[in-house]
Amino acid sequence: MTRSFIVSACVTDADLAVPELARPVIAAAEAAGLDLLMLGRAGARPFDAQVLAAWAAPLTSRTAIVATVPASNAHPFHVARALSAVDFLADGRTGWSVIAEDAEPGAAADMVRAARALWDGWGADTLVIDKESGVYLNPDQVVRPNYRGPFFDTAGPVNAMRPLQGQPVLVLDEAAPIGIDDADVVLVDAPDAAAESARRLLKIAPGAEVDSAALAASFDTGEIDGVHFMLTESAAALPAAIAAIGALLADRPGTVPAITGTLRERLGLALPQTASTQAKGAFVPEYVA
């Protein structure tokens, strides 16, 4: 089986909240063929990444935006709503990364579980939207999750649809564990054989030399599935830094991930096991202008 090699980067400059500076960065990520562009990272969340992810949705057609979500200063009901909307706007190319920030231990994991439960309250085949019969949706597909956790209680159903991907792709940094062991993508410090089914991306520290041969070897043995560049450049310098990644990976090992389909489909990721164990994202009847 040919595997695809995933290319990711994170950016942290607060000036990315300015549209004149953010547009060239998004465009550079698309042009360089980045699969994931993560806004913020554990320990550096300079702006409201959920707002930026929504804004970037119509500006991307390939790169998936990953929003870092703090466990403090956020509530899972709002997070579930925002990321559901973003996932539709971005045609199923949404990722999220929950970080502890100043929250108490355990709050970040609780945030993940609560949001997952809210999304799962809506079945994949809820929407009918049949003008003729007047049936808009199938109420049997909607359940009240009644989530109760150590930090968050939320009854639901959430006033948002199950995301297009079912669940946005969860990206976690191995070096900043939050107590969730079934992330979709894990950012790792060193290549290492691992049993987990997550995609493993090797972190490349700011300014570090990239040894393409070593990367290819780690990829071939299955120790990594791609790379994640930790970019610390200012917003103005980021387009050039991202273009350099593109040049470096022009001859990446493995195959290039497909550029159509949801991010989850492109990365070949199954949905996490949750209470409802549904295999699919939301079905939406086609919009014809």
Next chain:
Amino acid sequence: MSKQIHLWAFLQGIGFFPTGWRHPRARPEGVFSMEYYARVAKMAEDACFDAIVFGDQLQSRGAGGRTPGRLAMPTLDPVSLLMAMAAVTERVGLVATVSTTYNTPEMLAERFAAMDRISGGRAGWNIVTTAHPDTAPNFGEAELPPKDQRYRNAVDVVAKACELWAAMDRAGPALPQGRPVLVQAGQSPEGRDFAARTAEAIFCPAANIEAGIDFRNDMRHRIAGVGGNPDGVRVMPGLSCVLGGTEEEARTNHAAILDMGDVPLAIEYLSESLCCDLTAYDPDAAIPVDDILAKTLLPPADVAKSVRPAAEKGTPLGDFAANFMRHPRGHNVFIGTGEQMAEMMIEWRDSGACDGFTLQPSYMPGGLEDFAEQVVPVLQKRGRLRTEYPGTTLRETLGLPARLKVEA
């Protein structure tokens, strides 16, 4: 210069009429598609609307734990929808409804600062305190705080958010407007006082011109009473419409929208409005007043006022529900030609009933399209509606200073 009319497009879900999603020109699937939001945003910007506003609720539609099958839902997060629209427009304002009861000042300040920056100064906040009892359990609480407490809390939350914005603006990058435009829609004395102290634009229902004049006078009086400038606040009553080439055609179009409603839809809509599931009752039987008052999560006295008169007349439940659905939310619904509608709007504006209107399209996107095609050009020809934006920020668009001076 003759008085300018401000226009806001109030979009929530699929339009004003509960039946609207079944209209042949409605595109309910669009609410899950970027292409639809881009189309609607450009339509509003081409028509020079001040702003697009998304209403919002923090509970899923339904009653008594039952999700309706015939109402258009769910509604997606307004902040996300507006920010995606920001990326495909340049001038139109973007106003999100966000609750002070279920967000902290820190959450609000961070969110609206990001919105104002990334939209280049086009963000507005419709400040609501959240009135639906089903919301509380979504945030781990048994009940909503009482209204007076919600409004007291709102005062503190807004004050704290303003402090945080001032600090964020100093730290940079600058907030293009200093802080977002503040909008409110209080009706009760507490709500009106809060609006008078806080808001730069105010929404209200006004079923007729007299109600508009009374409300605007009352608000101007309250604003002056707290040392504010009444001319610095835009009063924007809600307005829906069904248009036609002739009056008769408009009436036919209106009847067609209402006729798309059947009894099961009407009962689901009534159930939601009364916070009591009525779907298991016989629509041909009497209104089950005692059950409704026992089960509703709303103040029973308020509910009694809306159901008792019909019950006493012996109106069957199904008929009551069908009639209830024909008059959503007490707003002015104009039925007539584009020319007539423009005439009415000018009359309201010139009599001091409003500074402009919060248009609630009857269904989407056809209702907005009709207004943009049939009413906007008439208002522009009469010199009552701008043909281009005066600046870049929402404050400039509203005729207010471009940026609020940030206190040191």
